[in-house]
Amino acid sequence: MKFWVRILINAVLFIALAGFLxxxxxxxxxWIALVASVVLSLLNALVKPILVVLSLPITIVTLGLFSIxxxxxxxxxxxxxxxxxxxxxxxxxxxxxAILMSVCNAVISDYVGHEHRNG
Numbered sequence: 001m002k003f004w005v006r007i008l009i010n011a012v013l014f015i016a017l018a019g020f021l022x023x024x025x026x027x028x029x030x031w032i033a034l035v036a037s038v039v040l041s042l043l044n045a046l047v048k049p050i051l052v053v054l055s056l057p058i059t060i061v062t063l064g065l066f067s068i069x070x071x072x073x074x075x076x077x078x079x080x081x082x083x084x085x086x087x088x089x090x091x092x093x094x095x096x097x098a099i100l101m102s103v104c105n106a107v108i109s110d111y112v113g114h115e116h117r118n119g
Contacts (some may be wrong), residue, residue: 028085
């Protein structure tokens with residue numbers, strides 16, 4: 001999937017999940033969701049590979065489940081960089097959002113991938 005399509009999908013997911021988790025996850029506006037999506041993608045490109053390498057032993061021991069914690073940490077770091085316009089009530093909420101975003105992105109990527117191959 002193209003970079004900007006992924007950014008837009010993540011921004012829409014942020015807005016939808018903020019609406020779903022009203023008391024736990026806050027996004028001030030669609031523009032903040034778009035900025036947060038760009039920041040998250042930059043963090044995933046620059047910081048996440050370092051964290052993945054450093055946490056490789058624990059990721060192997062947990063059969064890959066520690067990658068969810070890394071995704072939650074990336075969301076929490078995004079929240080810290082954006083400020084009060086984009087925040088989670090707890091790290092548990094960031095983990096929940098990371099899980100939901102991963103599932104949604106997997107479904108959307110699979111759907112768009114099939115649509116692209118057939119079209």
